Amino acid sequence: RVLVPEGRFFFSFYNRNALVYQWEFLPWPVSLAAQINHEKKCLDVRVDTETFSVHAQAYNLEDIEKFFPQGLRIENMVTYPTLSPILPNFLLGDPTAAKAVLQLDEQLSNSDLGAYAIITGKKQGVS
Numbered sequence: 001r002v003l004v005p006e007g008r009f010f011f012s013f014y015n016r017n018a019l020v021y022q023w024e025f026l027p028w029p030v031s032l033a034a035q036i037n038h039e040k041k042c043l044d045v046r047v048d049t050e051t052f053s054v055h056a057q058a059y060n061l062e063d064i065e066k067f068f069p070q071g072l073r074i075e076n077m078v079t080y081p082t083l084s085p086i087l088p089n090f091l092l093g094d095p096t097a098a099k100a101v102l103q104l105d106e107q108l109s110n111s112d113l114g115a116y117a118i119i120t121g122k123k124q125g126v127s
Helices: 061-067 095-108
Strands: 008-014 034-037 042-047 050-055 072-080 116-123
Touching: 061 072, 061 116
Parallel strands: none
Antiparallel strands: 008 116, 034 042, 042 050, 072 116
């Protein structure tokens, strides 16, 4: 209701289907400082050696599409990042490996595997 006709919007959601949430256990620390905890319906945020839980809910792309009322037209829906958050931190320190991972992330951004869903669009004009 507050967006002017033809106004643009940008939304970001935690993605329930993210690759990073598909595994119960990874044998190395990941680069994400925060991660959705589906069981507790919260975001676990790591700060040094402490973890803080903040209420948060992840949604899949189909659920997200249902949030938008008539009159808001989704133009682009992507997820990002996909691979980099689940790889060992030491791997991303290598410039060649980091570049390859970023290229893969870019190609996979049109899938539903990224940690964050990014939605852009426009409010339709008044007739």
